[in-house]
Amino acid sequence: MIRAxxxxxxxxxxxxxxxxxxxxxxxxxxxxxxxxxxQSPQDLMDSVSKQMFTALDANRSAIKKDPExxxxxxxxxxxxxxxxxxxxxxxxxxxxxAASADQRARFVQAFYHSLVRLYGGAIAGFTSDRLTLLPFxxxxxxxEATVRTLVRRDSGAxxxxxxxxxxxxxxxxxxxxxxxGISYVKNYRTDLGxxxxxxxxxxxIARLEREGLSAPPGAVKGS
Numbered sequence: 001m002i003r004a005x006x007x008x009x010x011x012x013x014x015x016x017x018x019x020x021x022x023x024x025x026x027x028x029x030x031x032x033x034x035x036x037x038x039q040s041p042q043d044l045m046d047s048v049s050k051q052m053f054t055a056l057d058a059n060r061s062a063i064k065k066d067p068e069x070x071x072x073x074x075x076x077x078x079x080x081x082x083x084x085x086x087x088x089x090x091x092x093x094x095x096x097x098a099a100s101a102d103q104r105a106r107f108v109q110a111f112y113h114s115l116v117r118l119y120g121g122a123i124a125g126f127t128s129d130r131l132t133l134l135p136f137x138x139x140x141x142x143x144e145a146t147v148r149t150l151v152r153r154d155s156g157a158x159x160x161x162x163x164x165x166x167x168x169x170x171x172x173x174x175x176x177x178x179x180x181g182i183s184y185v186k187n188y189r190t191d192l193g194x195x196x197x198x199x200x201x202x203x204x205i206a207r208l209e210r211e212g213l214s215a216p217p218g219a220v221k222g223s
Contacts, residue, residue, distance in 0.1 A: 041145040041165045041172050042136045044081060049131075051077050071120040083166070083173040084112040090175065091188045095196050103201055110208035117211060132158075143167040146178075 039047070055073045056063070063069045088108045089096050096104065134148040147163040162178040177184040196204050 039171055040136075040140060041138075041147050042133070044165075044172050045133065045147055045163070048077060048081055068120065071116050074120045075116050079112065079116060081173055082115070083168065083175045084108060084115065086166070086173075087111075087175045087185060090185045091192060092196075092201075093189050093193065095193065095201055099201055103205065106205050106209070107201070110205050114208045114211050145172065 052073065055077060056070070059069060059073065085108050088104075088111045091111070092099065092104075092107065099107065130152045132150040132152075134150065136145075136147065138145045143166060145165045145167075147165065149161045149163065150158045151161050152158050159180050160178075161180075163174055164176040164178065165172045165174045175185070192204060
């Protein structure tokens with residue numbers, strides 16, 4: 001179970017990280033900041049991806065020697081725009097209602113630092129030429145949005161990666177990625193749910209905490 005789970009997570013993480021650091025090639029597809037001064041989902045992706053690639057390019061030599069050097073970059077640039085608390089609630093589903101306040105807080109923190117490690121390891125060697133941002137088709141006044149991208153794999157084949165965001169008091173934040181029609185949140189929910197049923201929530205939290213020991217102690221952002 002755990003081996004299959006980690007294999008799935010690693011596959012998804014590599015592709016999700018590509019989507020997170022999408023470079024907006026051709027800004028004609030992006031939407032302007034609206035009348036309320038809120039950055040559009042497309043503009044957010046453009047801004048974050050430029051920051052991420054600039055930071056990666058400036059640190060590639062160090063990251064090549066030690067991939068963990070990418071962790072602080074992920075923590076500082078990518079994950080502030082990922083709504084980890086909201087995603088954690090979606091992942092735990094019914095287990096969230098049964099969890100204590102302490103268990104919820106520990107799970108959110110452990111989940112966040114697990115993402116730092118997984119994303120940091122996945123993005124270290126990424127370059128912008130593997131990514132294409134597709135035209136936005138959503139309603140710019142809506143509170144939910146999907147940013148569509150294509151990711152080129154090592155084989156040369158491209159796959160669709162849709163990035164789901166919702167509007168919060170802090171602006172647009174991501175909470176799910178759909179890769180070839182498969183939801184990242186739903187897969188985490190299924191696999192972690194099975195592990196929680198078998199071992200209990202405390203054991204799953206403890207495992208995530210162990211896996212995130214070397215991640216930077218950044219504050220969790222989100223709702």
